[in-house]
Amino acid sequence: MPISATYNTGGAQMPGRWRGVPRQESGAVWFQMRGMLTVFSCSKAPGIEFPLLHAAKPPIHRPYRKPKFRVARPETVESSFAMSFKVCCLNSTIGVKPLLQTRSASAVGIAWRQQVLNCSPQFQNFASGKSVTVAMTATMPPKAEPRSSGIYVPRETNKQSAHSILPERLEIIKSLDAWAGDNILPYLKPVEKCWQPQDHLPEPSSEAFYEEVMELRARAANLPDDYLVVLVGDMITEEALPTYQSMLNTFDGTRDETGASPTSWGVWTRAWTAEENRHGDLLNKYLYLTGRVNMKAVEKTIQYLIGSGMDPKTENNPYLGFVYTSFQERATFISHGNTARQAKEFGDSKLATICGLIAADERRHENAYSKIVEKLFEVDPDGAMLAFGDMMKKKITMPAHLMYDGIDQNLFANFSMVAQRTGTYTATDYADILEHLVNRWNVAKVDGLSPEGRQAQEFVCTLAPRVRKLEERAQLKPKRTPKTETFSWVFDRELQMW
Ligand SMILES: [Fe+2]
Ligand SMILES: [Fe+2]
Numbered sequence: 001m002p003i004s005a006t007y008n009t010g011g012a013q014m015p016g017r018w019r020g021v022p023r024q025e026s027g028a029v030w031f032q033m034r035g036m037l038t039v040f041s042c043s044k045a046p047g048i049e050f051p052l053l054h055a056a057k058p059p060i061h062r063p064y065r066k067p068k069f070r071v072a073r074p075e076t077v078e079s080s081f082a083m084s085f086k087v088c089c090l091n092s093t094i095g096v097k098p099l100l101q102t103r104s105a106s107a108v109g110i111a112w113r114q115q116v117l118n119c120s121p122q123f124q125n126f127a128s129g130k131s132v133t134v135a136m137t138a139t140m141p142p143k144a145e146p147r148s149s150g151i152y153v154p155r156e157t158n159k160q161s162a163h164s165i166l167p168e169r170l171e172i173i174k175s176l177d178a179w180a181g182d183n184i185l186p187y188l189k190p191v192e193k194c195w196q197p198q199d200h201l202p203e204p205s206s207e208a209f210y211e212e213v214m215e216l217r218a219r220a221a222n223l224p225d226d227y228l229v230v231l232v233g234d235m236i237t238e239e240a241l242p243t244y245q246s247m248l249n250t251f252d253g254t255r256d257e258t259g260a261s262p263t264s265w266g267v268w269t270r271a272w273t274a275e276e277n278r279h280g281d282l283l284n285k286y287l288y289l290t291g292r293v294n295m296k297a298v299e300k301t302i303q304y305l306i307g308s309g310m311d312p313k314t315e316n317n318p319y320l321g322f323v324y325t326s327f328q329e330r331a332t333f334i335s336h337g338n339t340a341r342q343a344k345e346f347g348d349s350k351l352a353t354i355c356g357l358i359a360a361d362e363r364r365h366e367n368a369y370s371k372i373v374e375k376l377f378e379v380d381p382d383g384a385m386l387a388f389g390d391m392m393k394k395k396i397t398m399p400a401h402l403m404y405d406g407i408d409q410n411l412f413a414n415f416s417m418v419a420q421r422t423g424t425y426t427a428t429d430y431a432d433i434l435e436h437l438v439n440r441w442n443v444a445k446v447d448g449l450s451p452e453g454r455q456a457q458e459f460v461c462t463l464a465p466r467v468r469k470l471e472e473r474a475q476l477k478p479k480r481t482p483k484t485e486t487f488s489w490v491f492d493r494e495l496q497m498w
Contacts, residue, residue, distance in 0.1 A: 164315040165252050169383050173253040173318050176375065180264035183375070187368035188271045197282035200354050202289065213289055219348040220290035225490045227346060230424045231283070231339055231355075232293055232489045233415040237332075237400040238280035238358075239302045243309050244399060245273040248325075251318040272365060279358045286354060297488035301405040308402035313394045319387035322372045323437075327396045329366035330433045333359050335425040342424070370440055381446045382453040388443065389456025392434065392463055405488045414485045417497050427474075431467040438464065 165173070202212030223231075249255040254265035261267075287293050314321040340355035376384040403412040419425045438444065444461050484494040 160311065161313075161315045163252060163317075165317040165319065166383075169319060169380060170253045172376075172380050172383070176372075176379075177264045179375065180268065180372070183371060184268055184368050185264055185271075187364055187371075188268070189275065189364070191274075194275065194278070195357055197278055197285060200282060200350065200357070201285055216286075216289050216350065217291055219350060220292055222347050223290070223292060223343070223351075224346065225487075225493055226418050226422050226495055227339070227342055228287075228292055228490055229415060229487050229495060230419045230422055232287065232298055233400070233403070233419065234332075234335055234339060234424075235280060235283035235287060236298065236301050236305060236403065237398070238276065238283060240305045240310075240400060241273060241276055241280060242306055244276070245269065247310060247312060247314070248272075248321070250316050251314070251321045252316050254318045254321075268368075272368075275361060275365075279361065282354055282358070286351065293489050294491050297405055301403060301411070301489070304404045304406065305400055305402060308404065310397070310399050310402060312397055312399070313391075317387070319376060319383055320391055322369050322376070323388050323391045324396060326366060326369040326373050326437060327391070327433055328399060329362050329369055330436065331396075331398070331425065331429065333362035333366055334429050334433070335419070336362060338424045342422070370437070373437075374441055377441050377443075377446060381448060382450050384441075385443070385446060385449055385453040385456045385460075388437075388441070389459050392460050396430075407488050408485070410485075414487070414497065417485075418495060421496070421498065427467065427471040431464045431471070434460070434467065435464040 202209050202216060206212070248269045254263075254269075256263075256266035256269050258266075260270075284298075287298070288295055312321075312324050314324050336355045336359035340352045340359060343349075343351035343355055373384060373388070376387070398412070398416070401412050403415065405411055408414060416425075420427065438460055443457060446457060449457060480498060483497040485497050486492045486494050
């Protein structure tokens with residue numbers, strides 16, 4: 001497990017590297033850092049190599065202690081702390097010998113390989129008593145891997161709750177079937193009025209096919225790699241549609257019981273899936289024709305993802321499920337809207353149209369799902385409020401959070417970072433969606449709630465500003481050492497992460 005550390009010495013970046021095995025416990029890793037940061041000084045001239053352990057002057061020791069901190073999987077999390085000290089010998093060459101030790105929650109200590117940083121005139125900064133920041137970045141591997149025996153093991157096995165809906169709420173949702181027929185099914189578009197992928201692709205039966213493909217490739221030639229990675233990630237998310245239909249059919253009271261159930265909920269689920277199916281289909285074919293992405297790597301990622309499924313923590317509960325889908329459809333509306341805008345900026349107007357059409361579908365679907373939750377707020381305000389609060393406490397996981405291409409253990413986190421950096425889908429969007437739903441459902445004005453319901457109301461109404469504040473603070477943090485990652489989707493080319 002690689003653990004990398006960076007010493008920030010008042011502007012000079014001194015990379016170091018340690019290896020160790022922190023303890024993993026139920027989806028998280030705990031560290032405790034303690035030890036001694038030792039500064040050596042000697043009278044030799046700057047730039048001349050010398051063994052620090054034989055420094056002419058006695059070393060200065062300063063203890064530091066970092067309280068226990070938790071690294072959530074599978075994100076890359078950085079923790080940093082700082083200390084100030086002065087060296088005893090001014091205008092001399094000095095070095096830093098960190099003695100780092102981690103301690104897991106269960107007090108299993110791990111000694112880190114000591115590393116002596118090279119002496120450098122830059123260390124003279126210390127002489128002025130500037131603070132030294134020691135940052136630690138830990139990258140966690142996934143908990144479960146596909147086994148080489150060929151038996152596929154899901155990549156994440158969180159503790160999962162099931163069938164949490166109360167009997168009276170199950171009756172409420174069942175009683176809304178006729179209402180859904182009148183109010184939700186109209187959000188579907190008749191097939192004959194829907195666009196189809198072929199409307200926006202070169203016509204293979206036409207003599208002009210090859211010419212049209214060449215035009216498409218010329219338009220796509222200027223799409224940068226980071227744009228392509230985000231678009232591929234969005235396309236893969238759409239292509240895992242079997243998972244989402246399965247997810248809808250886990251909901252008690254609304255599932256399609258037979259596969260061709262005539263209930264409004266059943267009709268909606270099938271027709272929604274059929275509309276969504278066009279999204280991945282069109283993006284996949286378009287990206288294939290551009291010749292810009294590694295299609296086999298993309299196809300492997302889709303197969304892995306559908307095999308892994310998703311864990312949205314909706315507990316078979318349609319109250320939770322429809323809060324999730326309301327949020328998620330708006331997130332995809334925002335993301336596709338941004339890829340449309342960016343495609344136009346990069347000179348691919350056809351791709352802009354495609355992404356725009358998909359975004360419009362997502363908007364329509366968002367309106368339908370939001371209307372269901374709006375109705376739940378009307379007939380069962382306490383139940384709807386508790387569901388909204390519960391989903392936001394658990395945080396909305398993206399549908400493709402178990403994404404894997406057979407190579408990159410942090411593929412989803414890396415893809416998300418590129419989406420954040422390119423402004424396609426960001427932490428600010430998360431806060432905006434939350435705020436939009438709070439307003440859409442008039443959450444602040446809901447009354448007649450239980451004490452738990454009022455608590456949930458308070459939580460969701462104050463969450464968006466808190467998310468924004470955290471994001472602002474993250475932006476204000478000192479710039480980290482530039483980092484790159486390779487993506488199999490673009491033939492293992494490197495992309496800037498930050
Ligand atoms: Fe979609
Ligand atoms: Fe969607």
